[in-house]
Amino acid sequence: MNASGFKPALPGISSSKRLGFFSFSGGNQPLDLKPRGVCLIKAAMEETRTLKLDVNGKVEDKLPNGHAGKNHNRLSTMGNSTNIKWHECPVEKIDRQKLLKQKGCVVWITGLSGSGKSTVACALSHMLYQRGSLSYILDGDNIRHGLNRDLSFKAEDRAENIRRVGEVAKLFADAGFICIACLISPYRRDRAECRAMLPSDDFVEVGASPAYDLFFKLQVQQVFMDVPLQVCENRDPKGLYKLARAGKIKGFTGVDDPYEPPLDAEIVLQCNTGDCSTPCDMAEKVISYLEVKGYLQA
Numbered sequence: 001m002n003a004s005g006f007k008p009a010l011p012g013i014s015s016s017k018r019l020g021f022f023s024f025s026g027g028n029q030p031l032d033l034k035p036r037g038v039c040l041i042k043a044a045m046e047e048t049r050t051l052k053l054d055v056n057g058k059v060e061d062k063l064p065n066g067h068a069g070k071n072h073n074r075l076s077t078m079g080n081s082t083n084i085k086w087h088e089c090p091v092e093k094i095d096r097q098k099l100l101k102q103k104g105c106v107v108w109i110t111g112l113s114g115s116g117k118s119t120v121a122c123a124l125s126h127m128l129y130q131r132g133s134l135s136y137i138l139d140g141d142n143i144r145h146g147l148n149r150d151l152s153f154k155a156e157d158r159a160e161n162i163r164r165v166g167e168v169a170k171l172f173a174d175a176g177f178i179c180i181a182c183l184i185s186p187y188r189r190d191r192a193e194c195r196a197m198l199p200s201d202d203f204v205e206v207g208a209s210p211a212y213d214l215f216f217k218l219q220v221q222q223v224f225m226d227v228p229l230q231v232c233e234n235r236d237p238k239g240l241y242k243l244a245r246a247g248k249i250k251g252f253t254g255v256d257d258p259y260e261p262p263l264d265a266e267i268v269l270q271c272n273t274g275d276c277s278t279p280c281d282m283a284e285k286v287i288s289y290l291e292v293k294g295y296l297q298a
Helices: 036-046 093-100 117-130 155-174 188-197 229-235 240-245 279-292
Strands: 013-015 022-026 076-078 081-084 105-110 135-139 178-183 203-210 215-218 221-227 267-270
Touching (some): 105 117, 117 135
Parallel strands (some): 203 221
Antiparallel strands (some): 076 081
C-alpha cells in the first residue's frame, strides 16, 4: 500500500501524486514512459477554440472520428441529449490504423432484396481476411435481430434503421476496420446522411439498382452495377416478392415502394440474366478499388 492509501493491482505500479496517473516499472528497469498521453489529455482539457460554422450555421470543424467540434470545455446538446462533453483520448484513429496496417472506412452496399448484397459482403469480407485485412459486416437483417429489433419497415423506422447503422459503421471505421454495411437503404437522402457522418474519403457506397447493383463512391469516384429488377424477383431467396405481389406485404421496395439508385456513377457494371459476374469477381473489384485508393495499407 502506498502513501496515498491505494494498493496497486500489479507490482511495479505507483499512483501519481499530482494527476492520479500511474507510473510503471519492470523490476529494476523503469519503462520509458514519455508524457505524450498526459500532454494530449491536458491539451484537450484546456482547449477553448471557438467552433467554426459554415454558411448554413452548421459546425464545420469535426473530430477525426466525424463528430462535430473540437471545443472540449464546452458542454454540448446533441438531439435530446443535453450537457454532454466529448472526451478525447491520446490513441486516435491514425494510431489504430498503423496497428492494423490498413485505413478504416465504410463500404456501403445498397440494393433491392435479392440483389446479392449479403452474398457479396460475405465474399468481400472473406477475401479481405485472406489478405490479412480486418473487416466487419453490418447486415440489415442481422442488425434487426438485436440493435434495431424495435423498428418496423415504415418509412420513419427505415430512416432510423439506416441512421443507427450509419452511426455504428462510423465507430467501426474510427476503430480502423473496413466496415461493410449491406442494407436495402432505398432512399438517397438516408444514404447521403450516412455519408455526411464520416470524412468524405471514408465512405465507399456500393449500391444496387435493381439487382446485383453495386455502386461504390469515394469522393467523386463511383462504380455502379446496373441489373434488371426481374433478376432480383426471379431469385426471390426469401419469397418476399411473391408475398408482395400477392398483397401480403405492403411497402415492399421495388414493388409498391421506390428504390432510388445512385445517379452519378463513373463506372457501370451490368449483370443481366445469363450474363453476371460471380460474387467473388464483384468482391475482387471492390478490393482492387480499395487497394488503389490506399485503404489496404496504413
